Structures are given as structure tokens and as C-alpha cells.
Amino acid sequence: MLSALILVPLLTALVVGFLPTNLMAKGARKVTLIVTSGLFIWSLVLLAQFNPSEINFQFQEQLSWIESIGLTYSLGIDGLSMPLLVLNGLLTAMAVYCSDEELERPRFYYTLILLLNAGVAGAFLAQDLLLFFLFYELELIPLYLLIAIWGGKRRGYAATKFLLYTAASGALVLAVFLGLVFLSGANSFAYGNVQNLASLLPVARQLVLLGGILIAFGIKIPLVPFHTWLPDAHVEASTPISMLLAGVLLKLGTYGLLRFGLGLFPEAWAIIAPWLAIWAVVSVLYGAFNAIAQRDMKKMVAFSSVAHMGYILLAAAAATSISLVAAVMQMVSHGLISALLFFLVGVVYKKTGSRDLEVLNGLLNRERGLPLIGSFMVLAVMASAGIPGMVGFISEFLVFRGSFPAFPVQTLLCMIGTVLTAVYFLILLDRTFFGRLSAQVINLPRVYWSERIPAIVLAVLIVIFGIQPGWLVRLSETTTATMVTNSPTIALGK
Template structure:
């Protein structure tokens, strides 16, 4: 059942190249395959048991015994919601792609391979297999930025490649160290999970340090964030949707899965520093966003701040805060995808993203009233207005983290206020007032441009009103993860020689 998420997109990419070339044909094949994958994830949800916190639908096949590599897949309450999000946003990205995209067969094949890499990483129950998929998604994303990006696409793509390569090196070194020090001789997740508990605390701290920095680059956390604004500004709108909505979640997912869950004793020792690091990222990202005049760069910097909330909740490691990490990842994925979609429409119709040039786009006759209304909804959700999914996620982050890190939580709450400030500046400058002469006579916005954004907006409101539809899939898994951390930390206090 799980291999379908890996095989279907690959088969779709092969089919695109086997059949005669044609922009329309390639587009329809890619859309059909991603839609089928997304529908399959919904079907899987009907068979998924939320009351079972363990891995479900597991698949295991021997692969390269000499390396300790096996093909092991599984899904639990941490990975399943992200798997569904990956399918949904890939469909949105493909639907939003320009019908006249250059080198269409290559473009759609790369999107499908990117989907495969992300899905494989979320499903992998073997550390080396996870690393292979983690590196696989790097290649399509690099090419998507380098070929279909903006004027400085070469610089942005190369910077992304260098940062992500360093991230991969650190993660692989940590995985190799885990296997060698534990003596298991295998990269399988469950045996390592047990064996890692017997490692000395010093070794655990070193390994966790490499994991935290490696995945911290991917999230990204300050000061490893500089690749993200450049990548977003130069990437096309569909690629920005996938980058912010899904790919950044590989970093937070990796921290939870391979940091907190594999090395809980070291995680408990690292926690105060991680919470402080989260505050720095939240406040720095929000402060930089306030200073931007490019709408896309402003949304990019907002991602840095909002992903910091995930780190804060993960550091607290309470049942409520770890559940909040999943909700915050889903919330950020939906909201950032909506905002990047809308910024893309504004840029396509108005020819600018500069808030010093744009003005009055909410004009009902000559502006972009529907797009402006959806933008207001998106920024309200990002600022944590009640009734939307952003409020639910951030409230649970703060509520779950405050008992453990009250000072860091209060400082992070300042970031929510700053979010309202910079998005209020964006909306006030670009959408209110008299329509600026530079953007008069805007091209018509068709419903095909609005449908993806409207669908995401509906999800943001519906899940904000009924958050249990998200939480029920993850609550048992996240509670089990927290119990593991608490049990190991308690045992370490009672027996410091462990």
C-alpha cells in the first residue's frame, strides 16, 4: 500500500517521456498521477487506525545486507498527515503551473520525482533509506529553481544546493555514528531506537548536535536560513508552494523522528538551548519580514519565524506541545501555500511584487478584489486570528510549551504580534488606497487562477473551526513519543551512570 506513493509518481514521469511530446499531454499525465496519489492517501486514511500509535501498513524487504540497508516503509500519526499534505500541495502546484511552461516534459517529470522523494522520506523506516530519499528531492528542486527560476536563479539554486549538501553530510555522519556506536550493523529504525538508549550521554549529545544542525539547515533556523529567501524569490510560484508547504517540513519531521525519538536523553539535555534557538528564529524572521518591500520575500521570512514555533514545541516535549508540532506543520503548509499562490497571481497580473509600487489592488472594478480578499484571509490565518487553522496550531504550541519554558514561550508570542504588523503593512500598502497608475488596466483573473487558492482558504477555515479532524490522526503517536522521552529522562535522573 505504501510503495504506491513512491512508484506511481516514478511511473508517471516515465510515461511522460515514453509517450510523444506534448505540453497538454504531459500536464494531464502529471495531474492524473498526483491526483491518484492524493486520493490513495485519503483511501489509506479510512484504513488508518488513529488509536494505534505504532507504525502501520509496514513493508519490509532485504536490499543491501552488506550496508545494513533494507527497504522498510511504515506510517504513523506523525508521518501520515504530512503524507496527505504532500499529495495535496503537489496537486495544487501542478494545477497552478502555466500551461505554456517551457520544456514541459522535463518540468512535470521533476515535479513527480520531487513528490516521490518527499513521500519516500516520510515513509522510510530505515535511516539510510530516509537519507537516500532526502537527497533525492534535492536534485529536482535544484533543477526546478535553476531552469525555471528568475533572473538570479543560478545563484539561488547553487546556494540552496550547497546548504542542503552540508545538511545531508551532517545527517549521514550522525546516522553512521548511530549504527557504528550502537553495534547493530543495520540502519533499521526500530532496532536503532532500542540500541541508541544504551549509548553514553556524551556520544548521544554529539550525534544529536549533528542531527539538529543538519535538519536545522533544512527548516531553516537562524543563522542557516539565508538560502531560503533567495530560493523563494527566484523560484516560480508552484515551486515556492512546494518548498514552503512541504519541503521545509522534512527538517522538522527529521528533528522529531530522528532527534527526539531516537535520542530522548540527549534531547532532554538539549531542550533549553533548543527553546532559546527557537525564540531567536521567531523574532529574527519576523523582524526581517517587517523590513521587506518584496511581498514574496516577506512571506519567505515569515516562514522562518513560523517554523521556529515547531522547534519551541518540540523542545518542550509535552503531550500537548508535540501534538502542536504536527498541527503547526500542517497549518504552515496550508497558509504559506495560499500566500505564495496569491503573491504569484499578483505578480503575474500586476507585473510587480513591490509594496512601494502596488497600491489599491482591492479596487472592486479595476483591481484584484477576489485575490485581495483571499490575501486578507491568508494573512489573518498566519497572524493567528481565531477561527482559522493558524490560531489553533499556535495556541497549542504556546499552551503546551509554557509550563516548561515560560520565558521562551512569552518571547515567542511576541512573534505573533510582529506577524500581524508585517502582514498589516503588506495588505495596507498593496491592497488599500487608490489604485496606483503603474498597475492600472490589470489583466482579467480567471476562475482557474482562483480555484487552488479558494480550496486552500476553505481548508484553512474548516480546519480552524474543527481542529479535531487534524489532531485525531496524531494524538496517540505524539503521546507515545513524549512518554518515551519522559521515561528515559526519569531513568537517567535515577541512574546517572546510564
């Protein structure tokens, strides 16, 4: 059941990439859209059969692969990975739908999208450390090429920077996994086996290994000071790739932090948790202040991602039952909201030819502007700023509620970030959508209903989960409660 989420996109990538040009040139997009939509539906089927109260991994698949190095093909899913798996299916299908029908080299483009989808799904499903690393690296080259070939003017620089940072992240992940297996004496890379032995290591060794995990996934999330690749990648990437990058790929970092940081080294995690909370504050405030300083709409949204990833680190550092549920909710919330923001910025750029806040103005004009797109932007901004009734509010509220008993000062400082979010997004709205329509952007092309569908779907989900957050909470509360049981509770000093 789980292998289908990996094998189907891989096989489809082979079909799209290697069938004769005259057969696939025009059909590549349709085939990819059908397959990715089917994968999303299949993830919903798994979700319907998923038992949220089950502690152990579900739908497990295990095959011996390379016994000499202890590598097994082991897949499973729990409350931490299930929401992210569905999110990956949804946003991949949307990215394909949003892709330009007239783009160059469509077969290669959609082949890379499918490889990217398979890599991300495999990473969320892998229950073997080395298998996770293989999938973690699989998404590296497709994303690099998607930015380098179909990106903006500085796409080569942005793609190379992304490649170097992410390659360093992967090298550190592999080094830590090899070191962990060697030091623990484990006979395989199976997650359950390594998890049991990791807790028996001396605390000093745990701290060294955990340090490698934090840097590796801190690059991927990204956290300050490892964040500099993200704004460049977002600015140069096309709209569909920015949606995937912010909505899904950054979550590989936060997922890895919880699964392999807190999950494998709970004792060491409790020791350095106060420093992690301070790191979260730095990321939140630094990202927010940089967002305020931007003139490019896309770069502003990119820095907002740096800030909002800091909330997940704060929740993970606290490691309370509420904060860990909040961390998962914040991943899903940020995935939906950031995808909507980047999509809307992409529409504005496509119709006006600019993302400059000093050039755009008055786009809410009913007759000559982009009134509906502006209305969706208002909703997305309200969700990101944590207005009640949106999923952004409940996820951030639970982050603060769960983290305050452990780190009251750091939590209060991170709460300033929500105020700053309102500041920079109000600047965006005021300069771009309100006031008199700028003379530099007139006679705007019409936005067709087919172009609005992604915004409608994402907006509806943001509101539904904001009104009924219990659906998300129930998915992950059993898994996160188990993680808390295995971890010293910082708030109570245990």
C-alpha cells in the same frame, strides 16, 4: 499500499520524460495532473483506513534489499507522518494545476515534479535510516533544477545556494546515521532496531550525534543562522515551486527533527532542550523583524516562514503531550497557509508585473483591481497572524499552551512573534491592497475562476481545520503521546 505513493510517480516520470516528444509535449501536464491527483486521493484512502489509536507503524512493508550493508526497503506510517503525507499529495497536485500551460520544456519540468513528489513521500514513509537518507537526497536535484531552469533573474545563484546548503544537510544526516549504527553496534539501519540501541549509548555520544541532527535538519527547516538560502530560493522560484518548498519540503526538516532527534535521543534532547527553546526564540524574532523590513511581497512571506518554523522548534523542545501534537498541527497549518500566501503573491505578480510594496496600491478596488484575490489575502494574513476561527490560531495556541509549563520565558518571547506577524502582514495589506489604485498598475488582466480554485480550496481547509481542529489532533495524539512517554518530561523535571 505505501509503495504505490513512491513507484507510481517514479514510473510516470519515466513515461513523461522518455516518450516521444510529439506524444508528450502537450499531454505532459494533463498526465501529471491526473497522476498527482490520483496520488492525493490514494493518500486519502490510506487516511480513511488509518487507525489513530494504534501505537505501532501501520501498512508496513519490508523487503531485504542490500543485506551486506544492513539496508532494508522498509516502509510504514504513523500519526507523525500521515498528515504530512496527505499534505504532500494535496500541494503537489495544486502545484501542477498552477503551473503555466505554456512553460518551456514541459516534459522535463513535470518529470522533476514527479521525482520531487516521490522523494518526499518516500522520506515520510521510510522506516530505515539509510532508506530515509536516499529519499531525502532524491528531492535535492529536482528542486535545484526547478529553480535553476524556471526561476527568476538570479535563479542560478539561488539554486546553487540551495544546493550547497541542502547537500551539507544531507552529508551531516548520513554521517550521523553511520556514526549511530557504528557506535551502537546495530546490525542494520532499521529504525526500530537503531532506536532501541541509541538509548543505551553514553550521554556524551548521544549529545554529539544529536548535535549533528540538529544542524542537519536546522539547515533544512531552516533555522537561524542557516536560513539564508530560503529567501533567495523563494524569490527566484516560480509560484508552484514556492508553494511546494514552503508547504512540504521544509517539513522534511521538522519531521526529521522529531523522528530522528527526539525519537532517537530523548535523554540527550532533555539536556539541551532549554537551548533549543532559546534557538526557537531567536528564529521567531529574527524572522519576524526581517519580514517587517522587506519591500518584496514574496521575500516578506519567505521570512515569515523562518519565524513560523521557530514555533515548531519551541514545541519540540518542550516535548509535552500538548506541545508535540501542536508541532504536528503547526506543520500542517503552516503548509496550508504558506501555500495560499505564495499562490496569492504569484497571482498579484502575474497580473501586475510587480511585487514591490512601494509600487502596488489599492488592489482591493472593485472595478479595476483584484478584489477577490485581496479578500483571500486578508483571510490568509488573518490565519498566519493567529486570528480565532483559522487553523493558524489553534496550532499556535497549542504550541504556547504546551510549551509554557516547560519554558515560560521563551514561550512569552515567542508570543511576541505573533504580534509582529500581524505588524508585517498589516503593512503588506495596507500598502498593496488598500488606498487608491496605483497609476502604475492599471488595466489589470482578468482573474478567471479557474485561477481561483487553489485559493478557494486552501481557504476552505484553513477555515474547516480552524473550526474543527480535533480531526488533526486525533491523527497524531497517540504517536506524540508515545514519544512523550519515551522522553523525560522537561516541564516536570523527570
